[in-house]
Amino acid sequence: MRFSKATALAVVASTVQAQRPENTSICDYYTTALLKDNTADNQATLLTLVVNTVVIGNYTQPNVGVKVAGILAPGTYNGTDVNLLPYFTGELASSNRGGDKGVSINFLDDGGAEPLKKNKPANTEGSTQYFLLTHLYQFFGSLLGCSKQGMPGFDAYTGHASMYEVHKFMALDPNEVGYFITQVGLAASSFGVADSDVQAVGKALISLFDYRCAPPTAVIESQGAQLQAICIADTCPLAANSTCDSYQPVVEPSSVSSSGSASATPTASYSTSPSGTTPVPTGSGNATSTGSTGSSSTVVPTAGAAANGLGLAAAAGGVLAFLL
Ligand code: HEM
Ligand SMILES: *[C@@H]1O[C@H](CO)[C@@H](O)[C@H](O)[C@H]1NC(C)=O
Ligand SMILES: *[C@@H]1O[C@H](CO)[C@@H](O)[C@H](O)[C@H]1NC(C)=O
Ligand SMILES: *[C@@H]1O[C@H](CO)[C@@H](O)[C@H](O)[C@H]1NC(C)=O
Ligand SMILES: *[C@@H]1O[C@H](CO)[C@@H](O)[C@H](O)[C@H]1NC(C)=O
Ligand SMILES: *[C@@H]1O[C@H](CO)[C@@H](O)[C@H](O)[C@H]1NC(C)=O
DSSP: OOHHHHHHHHHHHTTOOSOOOTTSOHHHHHHHHHHSSOOHHHHHHHHHHHHHHHHHOOOSSSOSSOOOOOTTSOEEETTEEEOOHHHHHTSBEEEOSSSSSOEEOOSOOSSTHHHHHTTOSOSSSSSHHHHHHHHHHHHHHHHTTOTTBTBTTSOOOOSOSOHHHHHGGGOOOHHHHHHHHHHHHHHHHHTTOOHHHHHHHHHHHHHHHSSBTOOOEESSGGGOEEOOOOOOSTTSOBOTTOOGGGSOOOOOOOBOOOSSOGGGSOSSOOOOOSSOSOOOOTTHHHHHHHHTSSOTTTSOOOHHHHHHTTGGGGGGTOGGGGGO
């Protein structure tokens, strides 16, 4: 993962035009289109570039002209202000470390944005930041059907299986989750991913994670069906076949006083969107929004759908393929 590769990638990105074949996963297609050889190393690089852009905003030069604020920057979703940064700095006692309430953790403890700008997860390999970022590369790699994942160069997902358990003390609402998903779509667009693919990713993320009380669903196939709702606030739309009894009552995270707690201070600053509005590229931002309206009874995939309905791209292991 050298920076020159990202630079070359960004140049190539503007020339990605052709339609992705149905039997090729999003990961494999864009790895080949942007990085030429469809290797485990290059798939890991693609996911590093996209996820780092989701987190800190667009940073590769040049780019295709899509501005990405990143999830650490304050923004708006559906007319509401959103600020996810406090969940990552330790300002909120919102992380699940096994107890019955959230704890404060600084996830930006190993360089913050600086290593991400160098296409790395963190400065070193043992930090909280390192594990969060590498787990995100792995998780999204699996969602996007990276066929070489699990081979040397790109590890299979090694994080927690239930996205509900991971996020349950965050009490996330539709605007927070919607903002996050919008940044994922914008990051993909910024690398030249076709609108149809961006929309498929957005729809899948919404259907898997954006409905409260969603029944157990397989996302990482080897981890089996798990509770996956990330949107759990009362204002989140109710899943089809909801199993609210499986979920605990939602508790808002408490603020942690910043009195001399060095760990709560990120070591780098984040570029914030000067406009304060969420930029929406062609199709993607509002595609993710509209995807959740009026269709809540049909879009939530069951464990069976995730496991069986994959069509040809199932060979590549992508859960997203059920939407293609
Ligand atoms: C579709 C939406 C999302 C997906 C797919 C997603 C996925 C993930 C994954 C895979 C992890 C790593 C879990 C592990 O290491 O075991 C994670 C952790 C985390 N996510 Fe999300 N996430 C989403 C939305 C959000 C939102 C909206 C927030 C709001 C701030 C958020 C905040 C966090 C934090 C703070 C962690 C670290 C948790 C910990 O280690 O305790 N995520 N997420
Ligand atoms: C995908 O399908 C095309 C023809 O439609 C074929 O040439 C190609 O080999 C297939 N690729 C894979 C990975 O199966
Ligand atoms: C992000 O993308 C926008 C739009 O292309 C561009 O104007 C801006 O310079 C980029 N920011 C960085 C840090 O590369
Ligand atoms: C996109 O969504 C935003 C927020 O819901 C809304 O204000 C805007 O009018 C929408 N734009 C389009 C083109 O639908
Ligand atoms: C946006 O907000 C309005 C009013 O609060 C709500 O009715 C609508 O469902 C929201 N749309 C989305 C996509 O969240
Ligand atoms: C709801 O459950 C029924 C019965 O198990 C199943 O046939 C249907 O597909 C499920 N619907 C969704 C959207 O998961």
